[in-house]
Amino acid sequence: MEILVLSGVLALAVGGCVCVVWAERGGPRWVRVVAAVTRTAGELLSRSGSSRSRSGSDD
Incomplete structure (x- = not known):
């Protein structure tokens, strides 16, 4: 079951990256x-990761 969920997340991430590249070349709406x-x-994941790493370095 975990493999299925991880495969789905990976497919969404790859699909999103493909759409970013396609949109840069003028894809459909x-x-x-x-x-x-x-x-x-x-951007949201990047910001949450950087705030998490900052709060972890305060030890």
């Missing part, structure tokens, strides 16, 4: 929407 969502999710 739905691709630009998926690319925007992917970029936003990446």
Whole structure:
């Protein structure tokens, strides 16, 4: 079951990356929407990771 969930997450991540590249080359509207969502999710994860690493270094 865990393998299935991880495979799904990997497929979503790869699909999002493909949409980002396709949107940069002028893809259809739905691709630009998926690319925007992917970029936003990446920014949120990046910010949460950097704040987590900062709070962990205060020890």
